[in-house]
Amino acid sequence: MTEGHASGSKTNYSRVQLLIILLTPLIVMVASTALYYSGWLVPDERVNHGELLDPVLSLDDLGLELEVVNPERQWLWIQTAIDCDAACLEEVARQRQIQVALGKYEPRVKRVLLTETTGLDELSGDYPGMSVVNRPAAGYSADFRDRIPVEFGRENFIFVVDPLGNIPLYFTPSNDYKEQLEDMKQLLKLSTIG
Structure with missing residues (x-):
């Protein structure tokens, strides 16, 4: 039993x-x-410091072609400055410091200065990994002008462009060094493209 x-x-x-x-x-x-x-x-709070664009903009909205600006298909930081004055040049230097601070992610990023100011080609030599594109602000699309705030005059905004030509995120002059660095490290860490 x-x-x-x-x-x-x-x-x-x-x-x-x-x-x-x-x-x-x-x-x-x-x-x-x-x-x-x-x-x-x-969680109710967000972890990014930059401004997310939903739906995303594209390089076409800035009057740029992906194949011309980014043939290597890297991530782009596009700094917009209608008139590249001392504040603009200071921002160029700051963006270079942020790129260097990315460490192992640095080669995945290329910087572009989009300005109406001419005669700045020597900046590409002074700041490796950056190119200067002369474009009038009038070339921006109506969608771009409607969706990007004008309180800063769109001066020294940093637009983050993925290797496919989409602009999912931008930083305003109010975003500091650490905020941009934190967002970019997180974005590049999670990204499988570029």
Whole structure:
């Protein structure tokens, strides 16, 4: 009798184990779905410091062609400055410092200064990894002009462009060095393109 009782409890134990194994994924899926749709445990704050664009803009909105500006298909930082004065040149130097501070991600980024000011070609030699493109601001698309705030006159904005030519993010002059560096490291870490 003891042997029959032991074999019956062993069978029940095996059935319970099998049931646990089969129900665990189902319980996890139901619980995660319930948490997702309830909004519970979802953080309210955002982790990025720059301004996200939804839907994204494209290089075409800046009057640029991807193949001309970025044939290597790297990430681009496009600094816009209608008149490249002392503040603009200071921002160029700051963007170079941020690029160097990226460490292992530095080769994945190319910087572009988009300006109406001519005679700045020597900046490319002074700041490796940067090119200067002369373009009038009138070449910006209407969608760009409508969606980008004008309170800073669009001066020294930094537009982040992915290797496919999309502009998902931009920084204003109010974003400091650490904020830009943190956002860019996170973006490049998570990105599988470029």
